[in-house]
Structures are given as structure tokens and as C-alpha cells.
Amino acid sequence: MALDRQPTLETERLVLRPLSEEDREALYEVASDPAVWEQHPIHDRWRREVFDAFFDEGLAAGGALAVVRKSDERIVGSTRYGPVEEDEGGFVEIGWTFLMPTCWGKGLNPEMKRAMLAHAFKEVGTVEFRVGDTNYRSRNALEAIGAVRTERYELERYQGKRVVHLVYEITREAFEAGPLS
Structure with missing residues (x-):
């Protein structure tokens, strides 16, 4: 499998x-807003x-991508493709995604994920996402694009907390x- 993990993808309103x-610095300007991380495990x-x-x-x-808004050519977030795993028809993780709060609720995440998924499915059969169990904003966003929660989960520790x-x-x-579709 030869998935290009750092493509340039264009949608109606975005360039990845x-x-x-x-x-x-431009991405830190987005990430420096604590609201972006309030539900994230790495808060x-x-x-x-x-x-x-x-x-x-x-x-x-x-695999890391800058998310650029076409209207003003401003970086409004980031996302990433993980390594491609070859077993079971191939799979890749899409994650590490964040957008500035002024972009929330405007359909940019589904627009971005549609392009990323279409690109990934040229080479793999499954795309996975990992999300913190208390990150309800991201969980709802995943379910809205058709992602299904599996029975699998991963445990880690951050700052002494599970x-x-x-x-x-x-x-x-x-x-x-x-x-x-």
C-alpha cells in the first residue's frame, strides 16, 4: 500500500x-486558545x-496537515494521518485534529474529513479514529460523519490521571x- 500521508487536498472552503x-506560529495562534482543548484528554x-x-x-x-481556509488563506487548524497498517485490508488512523472555535459548527470538519476519507479509501479498507471518552464534541462529530464506536479502547496516563x-x-x-458520500 502506498497511501500518500501528506497529500494536498482541496475542498470547497479548505486546503489541507x-x-x-x-x-x-500560525498554528500555535489557533492552539493557544484553551477552549480548543477543554474536552481533550491533553487539556x-x-x-x-x-x-x-x-x-x-x-x-x-x-502525515501532519495544515488546514487552511481559502477565503483568507489563514491556518485554522491541523489534522494527521497515522501510519498505514497493512493487515485486514489495510487501515489508517485519522486524528490529532483541531480547529479554531470560530470554525466550529460551520461544517468544516465534515468537509475536511470527507476529503481525507476519500483519499484514504483509495488505498485502505478501514479508517480508525481515537477520541478521549469525555471529549463529547469530537465523539458527536465522529458519529455525525458515520464513524461507529468499536468495543476497543486504549488506556494511557497523562499527568498522573487515567x-x-x-x-x-x-x-x-x-x-x-x-x-x-
């Missing part, structure tokens, strides 16, 4: 393009040192028949 070091990612570690990890991992990530997925067939 490979994230670069030059995007750090302090608005802090500079926590954001910088997250940004560096995204660059190092590959963090539960629920695993959602969309198959190629479900995507083609679902709300984003």
Missing part, C-alpha cells in the same frame, strides 16, 4: 496541505511547551453509503 516548520495543549512537543511529534511522525481513548472506525463500504 503538508504541515511544515514555517506553520508553527493543556494550549500551553506553549505542550503545544511545541505536539507540533514536533506531528512533524516527526509524518486517560481512556475510544476507538471509532469507518469502512470503505460504510463511507460510500454514509452521510459523507
Whole structure:
């Protein structure tokens, strides 16, 4: 499988393009709003040192994309493709997504996810998403695009507290028949 994890994808209102070091300050401007992280398990990612570690990890991992609004060419968020796993028809994780609060509720997340899913399903059969169990905003957004919660979950720790990530997925067939088709 040869999924391009850093494509340039264009939608009606957005361009998703490979994230670069030059995007750090513009993306931090978005991420520095504590409201972005209030339901996220890593709730302090608005802090500079926590954001910088997250940004560096995204660059190092590959697959990170800047989300740019076409109307003003402003970075309004970020998202990422994880590594491609070859078993069971292939799957990739889409995640690490955040948008500035002024973009919430305007249909930009489904627009972005439609393009990302269509791109991924050229090469893989399933896309997975991991979301904190108390991140109801993201859980609702995933369910609205047709992602289904699996029985799987992952346990981690952050600042001494237990963090539960629920695993959602969309198959190629479900995507083609679902709300984003």
C-alpha cells in the first residue's frame, strides 16, 4: 500500500496541505486558545511547551496537515494521518485534529474529513479514529460523519490521571453509503 500521508487536498472552503516548520506560529495562534482543548484528554495543549512537543511529534511522525481556509488563506487548524497498517485490508488512523472555535459548527470538519476519507479509501479498507471518552464534541462529530464506536479502547496516563481513548472506525463500504458520500 502506498497511501500518500501528506497529500494536498482541496475542498470547497479548505486546503489541507503538508504541515511544515514555517506553520508553527500560525498554528500555535489557533492552539493557544484553551477552549480548543477543554474536552481533550491533553487539556493543556494550549500551553506553549505542550503545544511545541505536539507540533514536533506531528512533524516527526509524518502525515501532519495544515488546514487552511481559502477565503483568507489563514491556518485554522491541523489534522494527521497515522501510519498505514497493512493487515485486514489495510487501515489508517485519522486524528490529532483541531480547529479554531470560530470554525466550529460551520461544517468544516465534515468537509475536511470527507476529503481525507476519500483519499484514504483509495488505498485502505478501514479508517480508525481515537477520541478521549469525555471529549463529547469530537465523539458527536465522529458519529455525525458515520464513524461507529468499536468495543476497543486504549488506556494511557497523562499527568498522573487515567486517560481512556475510544476507538471509532469507518469502512470503505460504510463511507460510500454514509452521510459523507
